[in-house]
Amino acid sequence: MEDTRFKAIRITLSTIVLITILLSLIAPVVAGAYKNDGADEKIGVLVIAHGSPSDSWCDPVRNATDEADLPYPVELGFLEFVPNESINIAVGRLNDAGVTKIIAVPLFVSSHSSHIQEIEYVLGLRETLPLTTEHVVVEGMEMERAVTQKGGQYVISRVPLEADTDGDLQATGHPEEDPLVPVETDSEIVLTTAIDDHWLVAEIVTDRTADLCADPEGETLVLVAHGTGAEDNFTGWVNSTSSLADQTRLNLLYWRDPSIGLGSTEVAFIHHNETLHPEFTLEPIVKNATDPVVVPLMVSEGNFTSTTIPDLLGNLTYAYDGSALTPHPHVAKWIEIVAAEEFTDLTLLIDDETGEPLEISLDDVGAAHGHICPCVATAFKASQTAFLTWDGVPARGDLEIISAHPSDGHNETFEYILNSSEDVTVKLPEGTDSVNITIENYNYRFIEKSTDNTVVVSVKDGLFPDGFFEMRTRCKTNVSTPDEKLAFKLMKEELKEKILYLPADDVFEVEHTGGEMIDPEELFKSLAGEWGFKGSMILGNDTLPISGTRTFTLTGPRSADFVVAYTMGEAETTETGSAWWDGERKQLAIKEGDEIGYSNLTSNGYESRAVLKDGIPELNISVAVVSEESLVILDDATQVMVWTAVDMNGETLGSAEMTFKPVSLETTTTLTAEIIPAISMTVPTMTVDFGKVGVGMTSANQVITVVNTGAKSAKVSAMMLDDSGGFYNESLRLNGGNIGGFSSVVPSDTSDFRYEYDILANLVVPDWAGGKYDGTILFVAESES
Numbered sequence: 001m002e003d004t005r006f007k008a009i010r011i012t013l014s015t016i017v018l019i020t021i022l023l024s025l026i027a028p029v030v031a032g033a034y035k036n037d038g039a040d041e042k043i044g045v046l047v048i049a050h051g052s053p054s055d056s057w058c059d060p061v062r063n064a065t066d067e068a069d070l071p072y073p074v075e076l077g078f079l080e081f082v083p084n085e086s087i088n089i090a091v092g093r094l095n096d097a098g099v100t101k102i103i104a105v106p107l108f109v110s111s112h113s114s115h116i117q118e119i120e121y122v123l124g125l126r127e128t129l130p131l132t133t134e135h136v137v138v139e140g141m142e143m144e145r146a147v148t149q150k151g152g153q154y155v156i157s158r159v160p161l162e163a164d165t166d167g168d169l170q171a172t173g174h175p176e177e178d179p180l181v182p183v184e185t186d187s188e189i190v191l192t193t194a195i196d197d198h199w200l201v202a203e204i205v206t207d208r209t210a211d212l213c214a215d216p217e218g219e220t221l222v223l224v225a226h227g228t229g230a231e232d233n234f235t236g237w238v239n240s241t242s243s244l245a246d247q248t249r250l251n252l253l254y255w256r257d258p259s260i261g262l263g264s265t266e267v268a269f270i271h272h273n274e275t276l277h278p279e280f281t282l283e284p285i286v287k288n289a290t291d292p293v294v295v296p297l298m299v300s301e302g303n304f305t306s307t308t309i310p311d312l313l314g315n316l317t318y319a320y321d322g323s324a325l326t327p328h329p330h331v332a333k334w335i336e337i338v339a340a341e342e343f344t345d346l347t348l349l350i351d352d353e354t355g356e357p358l359e360i361s362l363d364d365v366g367a368a369h370g371h372i373c374p375c376v377a378t379a380f381k382a383s384q385t386a387f388l389t390w391d392g393v394p395a396r397g398d399l400e401i402i403s404a405h406p407s408d409g410h411n412e413t414f415e416y417i418l419n420s421s422e423d424v425t426v427k428l429p430e431g432t433d434s435v436n437i438t439i440e441n442y443n444y445r446f447i448e449k450s451t452d453n454t455v456v457v458s459v460k461d462g463l464f465p466d467g468f469f470e471m472r473t474r475c476k477t478n479v480s481t482p483d484e485k486l487a488f489k490l491m492k493e494e495l496k497e498k499i500l501y502l503p504a505d506d507v508f509e510v511e512h513t514g515g516e517m518i519d520p521e522e523l524f525k526s527l528a529g530e531w532g533f534k535g536s537m538i539l540g541n542d543t544l545p546i547s548g549t550r551t552f553t554l555t556g557p558r559s560a561d562f563v564v565a566y567t568m569g570e571a572e573t574t575e576t577g578s579a580w581w582d583g584e585r586k587q588l589a590i591k592e593g594d595e596i597g598y599s600n601l602t603s604n605g606y607e608s609r610a611v612l613k614d615g616i617p618e619l620n621i622s623v624a625v626v627s628e629e630s631l632v633i634l635d636d637a638t639q640v641m642v643w644t645a646v647d648m649n650g651e652t653l654g655s656a657e658m659t660f661k662p663v664s665l666e667t668t669t670t671l672t673a674e675i676i677p678a679i680s681m682t683v684p685t686m687t688v689d690f691g692k693v694g695v696g697m698t699s700a701n702q703v704i705t706v707v708n709t710g711a712k713s714a715k716v717s718a719m720m721l722d723d724s725g726g727f728y729n730e731s732l733r734l735n736g737g738n739i740g741g742f743s744s745v746v747p748s749d750t751s752d753f754r755y756e757y758d759i760l761a762n763l764v765v766p767d768w769a770g771g772k773y774d775g776t777i778l779f780v781a782e783s784e785s
Contacts, residue, residue: 043072044099044187045339046090048119049107049299051078053139057302058082060326061107067332070339073097079115079122080156080178081138087122091183101188103342105335108194109225109297112236116194118147121154123189124182129154134229134271135161135169137303144171147180154180192338195299195325197243199494200334204325205244205295206251210260212293212319213252217261220289221245222318224282224309225297227269234272238280241267241297250487255465263290270308282312292318300326340501348384350417351395355610355626358396360417362500368416374496375409378442378459383417385504386446386455389512392587392600394448395609396420402427402445406434435476438469451602456511463498463507465491517601518633520558520581523588526633527552528560535641535658539619544568546658556580605631605639616645621653637662676753680710681746681781690763695770699763704734706779708746708755714781716757717743722776731763732775739777745784 047068049061058078065076077090094102106119114134120126133146142161147154156178161169183189195201209221223245227237245265252260266289268282278284286292294313296305305322313320325331346362362380366372383401387394401414402425414424429440442459471488474480480488499507518526534547548566555561558581565574577592587598588606599608607630615621625645632640639660645653685704693699708714718739720728734742742759749755 041101042097042099043101043103043343044094044097045070045072045074045335046087046094046102046104047074047076047107047335048087048104049076049078050115051081051085052300052302053081054302057300058085060300060324064107064326064331064335067329068335068339069332070336072339072343073099074335079119083178087119088181088183091185091187094187095185099187101190102185103339104189104191105338106191106194107299107331107335109299110228110233110237110240111194111196112228112233112240113194113226114147114228114230114233118156118180120191122180122182123191124185125189125191129180132230137308140303140307142169144169150177156180190342192342195334196240197247198334198338199247199490199497200330200337201325202244202247202251204328204330205248205297206256207328208295208321208323209248209262209293210252210257211323212295212321213260213262214319215291217259218263219260219291219293219319221248221262221265222268222282222286222289222292222294223248223265223297224268224270224294226304227271227280229271229273231273231276234277237269237272238267241269244297246486247490250483250490254467254471254484254487255491262293270304270312282309283314283316286313286316286318289318292316294318294320296322296324298324300324337497337501344501346380346384346500348380348387348417349393350387350399351393351609353396353419354613354624355395357393365413365416369409369412372496373409374492374499375405375407376413377496377499379403379405379410379413379444380417381499381504382444382457382459382508383414383446385508385510386444386457388504389455389510390448390453390586394446397423398449399423400425400447400449402447404429404432404443405437405441406432436469436473439464454513456513458509458511459499460507460509463495518603518605520588520601523601523606523633524552524554524558524560524579524581526636526639528554530663531639531660532663533566533641533658533660535656537654537656539654546656549663550660552579599629602630602632604633607631612645616654619645619654621645623647623653625653676709676711678710678712679714679781679783680708680753681714681716681779682707682709683779688761693763693765695765696767697765699765702761704759704761704777706746706757706759706781708748708757708781709753710748710781711750711753713745713747713784715743715745715784717780717782719778719780720775721778722774724773724775727766727769727773728775728777731765731769732777733762733764734759736760746781 045068047065049058052058062076065074068074073094075090075093076085077087078085079087091102104119104123106116108115114130114132117126117129121129129147131147131149133144136143136145136158138158144159144161146157148157149155157175159171159175160173162172164170205223213219223241225237225241228234245267249262249265252262266285267280268285269280270282272280274281286294294309296309298304301322301324305324309320309322347359350358350360352358362372362377365376365380369376396419399418400423401418403410403414404427406426406428411424411426415421418424429438432438432441439459439461444457446455446457448454468491471480471484475485475488529552531550531552532548533550534545537544537546546566546568548564551563553561555578559579561576561578563574563576565572575592577590579588579590582589582598587600590597590599597608599606607628609626609628612627613624615623615625616627625647627643627645629641629643634640641656641658641660643656645655647653683704683706688702688704690699690702706716718734720732720739723729729739732739735744744757744759746757747755
């Protein structure tokens, strides 16, 4: 009869030994808990603009789209007038790019434009369209634009208008028709809001206004937009345009240039029901305004900015330059941030008290706090940023947060994430308190207690405008004016949106210290090859020996296939699988069969931890246990793996330890050597000039240096190679003797194989000599023996 206990141990061992990486016992629990439902989602961004027959209108829109810095493919489609760059063609390009979700961003001034409904229809977000008729101006020509149905299809019809003898406009000629065709795509499509009263656009209007203001105060901003004759949409136009005008006034007064104090702001519309709303008619507004500064709220410069507005104002006096929203870098930033609101992940992952992965969303935290204020947003995003900086998932109970900010929003967010108030500490910078804060208060320290792994996240100084903290203090102490309160409220909302949707690198400074992890490539290199292992498993009172081999074959710098063959008792088992570095999760992934498990890297190996609520039936453990494993690389020839299973009372129910050694340890050493010959000599003295010497006289001594560069002493002799008339053979003396009899031993210096020896040379001139003599000496080195 088969020993069922032995069988259970054998099954478990196959997972424990598995390339000494995370066991498949744990893999199903971890892989299931960490499943990312959007893992296969591929996003594309579609920017939609109205369009114009004129490139001078379209080009700034094209440029803004090109400048949008997004991590996904971006395409531009025009609603009309540009058939080669239609919405349908742009969606086709995104289809070709393989996207599964399209974020459509309408670059229109108002979400209350009738064109938004047309866009919804083309994108397949609505099945029907209201039939509309309106007067428009296209390239200076007045036209009647209508959305009609023809042959079961919606079309945009444009007919030129001309004044009759009574001055009434009448349609002339044949209509130009463009069908509205729904796009063909399997992708999910999400349509964002239009420009409306976004703070980035308010900053563009602020720039345009500042450029036109000449009087430091008292001028009137007149913000003029297209508007609509549709009464049910008109209120939306009024609200968003008025909000932009008021934001501009506050921006100039408190954040941009306090010297520009606008006397008032007005909004006007080119198209609206003047009978119902005469207060929004452009000409009387400008006529009655004090020093009017007229700023067009148009996407791009065209007929409205160059002709329509000046014609409506006639000979009135006003400041105006016709600048539209484009070109301006904030348009691209608006595209980026509006798209980011749809694709930004506002969740974070932390292991709960039982070791189960827990996903927490910003909405969860906001609901607990009561609302999502800027402090909640900052604390949440700082936590998310810190957690993503770490390798692996932090755990409640093992994490401490030290915050420098005193607000309830910060503290309650951190406490909710950790499910603990004891692990959250507030340490205020010197000189700050709940009323008086500075940029130094936006500093958060996340500490993993078990490893001292620390991530410090700080909000960048440039995120806050000058004067922000001073105005906060005024609002907190109730000495602020109503305008200051409104300006501060608007700025807080702007900051919240920046913190949530700008890239983390633009918002935070991040410093990661301690808890350094091994480089993934180094880990795979260390595991490569064939390793033998021995060890034992302890279950209760039983100790069972284990031995086997692990072969780890690299398939890339950060991937490998493995085979583990081991013996326990009389049973032999072989397991196969693969491992790789998961860059997105920043974890080591191991696959055996259909199961994938993940481990966190340490400074010298890896580790994993999981709570198995059902115990380990294969080992006859029926109670919940915390299963922990680690591999430590001690050196090039030794690796140790440890596994434990501990119940909720702290009792160890099972453990294993195995030591790995290379089956064959082959190392190579590169050898180099320079062999010095026994006899080697150089003569650095190239020339000797004895000067003028008289007949029968002796010259002054000169020095000829020879250098022994050999390994042994050398006997040096000399002879004349070139001696005109035998002069030097008779007159030259070396060390006092005739050259023919010269011989001297030059020792060697084995410390650097260089010994310098000086030979004294002079001339004893015979009586018969006269004139100039040249000669050449040959020095010969030979063995002393």
